[in-house]
Amino acid sequence: MTLGALGPDECRARLARGLTLDVGPFRYRVQTGLPSVAENLATLYGDFPIGDDAGLRDFHVRVDPVTGVRRYWRAQVNFWFDGWTPFRPLQADHAFAMLEWGMNWCVAAHAHHYLLLHAAVLERNGRCVILPGDPGAGKSTLTAALMLSGWRLLSDELTVIDRDDGSLLPLARPVSLKNQSIDVIRAFDERAVFGTLAADTHKGSVCHLRPTPLSVARAGERGQAAHIVFPRWRAGAPTRLLPRPKADAFMHVATHAFNYSLLGRLGFEMTAALIDRCDCWDFGYSQLPEALRRFEELVA
Known part of the structure; x- marks a missing residue:
């Protein structure tokens, strides 16, 4: 099944729990509760296969709002990799760009084979x-x-x-x-x-x-x-x-x-x-x- 085969509601629900996306030789577990990120993923990754949720993934990534006042006032988001944040937060309307940059960073920083x-x-x-x-x-x-x-x-x-x-x-x-x-x-x-x-x-x-x-x-x-x-x-x-x-x-x-x-x-x-x-x-x-x-x- 491809990501584009999911309806909007199912896509958002799957991404909120974590969805496995096969991208070339790498498997990403992508998680987000942000509708804007889900919509961009559906638009740009619609032809990509959704991987089996069982088994290993190469990278576990997540983009979500920061906690505290910056969640609402001049809202910001964080990119998470394996439970930690390698970058500074960005403003909320840069969330999908941040995910893309973070996915690049995962490969550049770790795929040394x-x-x-x-x-x-x-x-x-x-x-x-x-x-x-x-x-x-x-x-x-x-x-x-x-x-x-x-x-x-x-x-x-x-x-x-x-x-x-x-x-x-x-x-x-x-x-x-x-x-x-x-x-x-x-x-x-x-x-x-x-x-x-x-x-x-x-x-x-x-x-x-x-x-x-x-x-x-x-x-x-x-x-x-x-x-x-x-x-x-x-x-x-x-x-x-x-x-x-x-x-x-x-x-x-x-x-x-x-x-x-x-x-x-x-x-x-x-x-x-x-x-x-x-x-x-x-x-x-x-x-x-x-x-x-x-x-x-x-x-x-």
Whole structure:
């Protein structure tokens, strides 16, 4: 059964008790009594399977109001992980964004049986493209446009790499869009499904985009990396795809890894192997249609 198969009342009731959500290789037990979070989960995770409540979960997470006066006056919420709060409270209308950030943190902080990069991953024609991105580089905008154009999303934020064979594990969750990117993607595809807007967060305005059914349906299919592309959006810039030296690409990828240093020698060897099997590129763009055409040529 998928989350979307539940009616609104049943969805809220199940989430109040705790609901097991299967997301790629991870199982989350998600609990909340907040209607806004339940509604966003139903909207954005409707295609995701609900796991059996028996057995083990990887992460137990909860978002609920704080206790005391802040429950009512300038209301705030907390993210809970295994019974403790790793973050400061946020205002109540940031609750779903907080859950998304917390779910990312669970993987980045604990899933060290994988090499974890802060990068998007998409697949087309059996070839995966990894997109590391600095803030403001246009990574998520490009990721959303590619996904809505038929590419399979493996992840918007976390590249998960198997330590044994270097394959990429899908973790197709909602795409986090910020500020002007929200309107750009709304205009790009009127069929795109968005959650509610969280305004004035520490990242500005944030809104999440529902992953495509294709991406969720193929969540059990691993991918093989073929390209690493470092995107950079600049107003008025021409679309250019230029080779990046592999030594420089290695250093940049290593700085985008959550656990490169923690894995030690294994982190170095896995990153080096990834660079060896990929073509590495710098990609400048300003217009999405031209960018998409160039990416199609890359995996033709």
